Each structure stands twice: as structure tokens, then as C-alpha cells.
Amino acid sequence: MNKRPLRVWRFSDGKAGHDNQSGGLLEALRRLRPVEHHDLGASSTTTALAAWLFGRVPSVWRELPAPDLLLGAGHQTHLSLLAARKQRGGKAVVLMRPTLPLALFDLCLIPEHDAPPVRANVLTTRGALNRIQPSTVLESERGLLLIGGPSTHFGWDNTEIYQQITAVLQAHATMHWTLTTSRRTPADFLQGLPVAPDGRLGVIPVTATDRYWLPAQLAHAHQVWVTADSVSMVYEALTAGAAVGIFAVPLKRSNRISRGLDRLVEQGWLTPFARWRQTAQLTRPTGSFAEADRCAHWIITQWFG
Structure with missing residues (x-):
């Protein structure tokens, strides 16, 4: 029965x-x-x-x-x-x-x-x-850039983020990237965003997305870079199975969020931008993150x- x-x-x-x-x-x-x-x-x-x-x-x-x-x-x-x-x-x-x-x-x-x-x-x-569910259709030439903004625990510097984005774009000459913002992203951030060569960077502001947009993108993005303040998007990207890098933002003080990210780095789930610059390697998850x-x-x- x-x-x-x-x-x-x-x-x-x-x-x-x-x-x-x-x-x-x-x-x-x-x-x-x-x-x-x-x-x-x-x-x-x-x-x-x-x-x-x-x-x-x-x-x-x-x-x-x-x-x-x-x-x-x-x-x-x-x-x-x-x-x-x-x-x-x-x-x-x-x-x-x-x-x-x-x-x-x-x-x-x-x-x-x-x-x-x-x-x-x-x-x-x-x-x-x-x-988010673990994806079986990740595309090696697709990447996603998830941009947050200043918060209780993190400061913000547009120029520092621009420099990190530029380095990632230059390191992957054939990848097509999509960038989206969050409700906390400073209003002037997109105005100074670097232009990618060959039109390889598409920009979709958060105001143009709905609740289905990010899951659909994560289902296909092989690489995902997230600003350190956007912890929920970090976990969503890991759940999808992408290789996840962390853009550095100013840390006001050590806190439970930053310590949680540090543990994920130590466990091999995440790659901070500074380490990526040294090794040119973005760690792929070695197991399932389907919590x-x-x-x-x-x-x-x-x-x-």
C-alpha cells in the first residue's frame, strides 16, 4: 500500500x-x-x-x-x-x-x-x-560573477573588485561570463565596470532577475566567483557543484561568517582570490554539498x- x-x-x-x-x-x-x-x-x-x-x-x-x-x-x-x-x-x-x-x-x-x-x-x-540542486550539465566555457556589497561585517571598494574581475577575465580567454549584482551592490558599481574583450561579459543587474534566474545560471556555470560578503550565494554555488572562487572585500573584523568561509577554504571547497593569483588553480568540489x-x-x- x-x-x-x-x-x-x-x-x-x-x-x-x-x-x-x-x-x-x-x-x-x-x-x-x-x-x-x-x-x-x-x-x-x-x-x-x-x-x-x-x-x-x-x-x-x-x-x-x-x-x-x-x-x-x-x-x-x-x-x-x-x-x-x-x-x-x-x-x-x-x-x-x-x-x-x-x-x-x-x-x-x-x-x-x-x-x-x-x-x-x-x-x-x-x-x-x-x-539549488547538484548540476549534471555544467559547461566548461561558462562562468558566473556574483557581486554583493557592503554589509555589517564587510566593507567595500569598487576599484579592488574591478581589478579582481579584470584578472579573472584575462586569465580565461575563451570563457563567457555573466555578472549579476545584489540589493547591497553600490549604485555606481556598474558604471565603472571594466569592459571585457570580445563581449565575453554579460551584465544582468539584480533588478532584471527573478527567483528562478540564479538557479538556472548555476546549473550551467563551471566557474563561479563570489564576493566574500555574499555567503548565501557561496553555498548555492557549492551546492551546484561549480568551482568557486572568492573575491576579497575589506573585512571589518573577524566574525562567524568570515570564519565559516575560512573553514571552507581549509577544507578545500573554496579558493580565495590571493591563492588563485599564485596558483592559477580554482578548486573543484571533491564531494557533494547537497545539505x-x-x-x-x-x-x-x-x-x-
Whole structure:
């Protein structure tokens, strides 16, 4: 007899990055078995507490089939996860380190750069989960340049980035490159961007992309260069299976993000620009970086096997 679909409620705080993480896990679960899923907005703190403590359940929760699994990424989803589990059942899975005690959740998927404790309900991940899948159609003459911008942990210098981009373009005379920006990229960055010989550099600003654009590009790019501030794109490129280089940007101070990148360099997953200038070698991943699939497999085998 076929098993019925796994019923999943996914709570969202409306932030694209958080939805990318929970969506990646949801899609990985679907690759393992049929899934019936429902997307729900995270309730306000007052509403979630009323549901958790007093049973005042939002009407939409009462109308849906009881969940087997509840997923949420982002602090605003935490109380909704716990309240829905208490009132409707299911296992509560939180992505990223929660502000609430870890023991409240059935499973916490926490990136290693957040130094998660060793506990039975904690699964350490290499970076945040994402929707990217390992590619089988990488093209040796296609490359991708992913440009971020200044952030809490990193400064920015357009000229330094231009120089690194120019060096990469000159080193690969036959490769065709596509460059895209992010919401943090300075407004004047594209104005001073070097022109590649033979039209080998295409520029697609972030404003001209949608959520499907980057996965489609990563499915084919053999080489990917990412500015060090754009850690989520680093993990997405690694998941696709590309050889990944890191453009240097000014580091304000050592932090959990930079230390996480340093570990990936030490483990041979990434090549910093300075090392590439010395060796002219960009390291290809030697193994699989499919973290969403690994987490989904754990969930299925532990709870629904």
C-alpha cells in the first residue's frame, strides 16, 4: 500500500532568504516522497502566544489537515511553529539558530558557523539550506560573477573588485561570463565596470532577475566567483557543484561568517582570490554539498521511514 503524502505546513515571515531555506528543505523532502504542503504566514507574537497558551487557534489552522511536519525559518516563525504543534500536532523543525530554547523544537537545523551545541535535536549544516540542486550539465566555457556589497561585517571598494574581475577575465580567454549584482551592490558599481574583450561579459543587474534566474545560471556555470560578503550565494554555488572562487572585500573584523568561509577554504571547497593569483588553480568540489537533501533524508528516516 502506498504511503499517504507527508503533510507539511511551512511558515513564512515574508523574507526571501528565509523562504529560500525552508523551500529548499521542502523540495528535498518532495524528492524523497509525496508531499502535501501548505504555506502559512507567521502569526503575530500576540496571536501565536494566544494559540500556544490558550488554544485560540487561527481559523486557517483549524481548516487545514493536521500536519506531520512544521517548517519555519526566521525568528518571526518560531512561536507559530510551537503553537501549531501544540494545537494541531506534527514535528516542529526550525531552520537557523532560534532565539527560543533549542529544547522547545523537535529539530534545529543550524549552520556550523553559528557553533551549534551537540544535542539529539540539533543537526549541524554547512551553511544555510537552499533550493539549488547538484548540476549534471555544467559547461566548461561558462562562468558566473556574483557581486554583493557592503554589509555589517564587510566593507567595500569598487576599484579592488574591478581589478579582481579584470584578472579573472584575462586569465580565461575563451570563457563567457555573466555578472549579476545584489540589493547591497553600490549604485555606481556598474558604471565603472571594466569592459571585457570580445563581449565575453554579460551584465544582468539584480533588478532584471527573478527567483528562478540564479538557479538556472548555476546549473550551467563551471566557474563561479563570489564576493566574500555574499555567503548565501557561496553555498548555492557549492551546492551546484561549480568551482568557486572568492573575491576579497575589506573585512571589518573577524566574525562567524568570515570564519565559516575560512573553514571552507581549509577544507578545500573554496579558493580565495590571493591563492588563485599564485596558483592559477580554482578548486573543484571533491564531494557533494547537497545539505537540503541530507537534512531531508534524516527527517524521513528518523520520523517517517
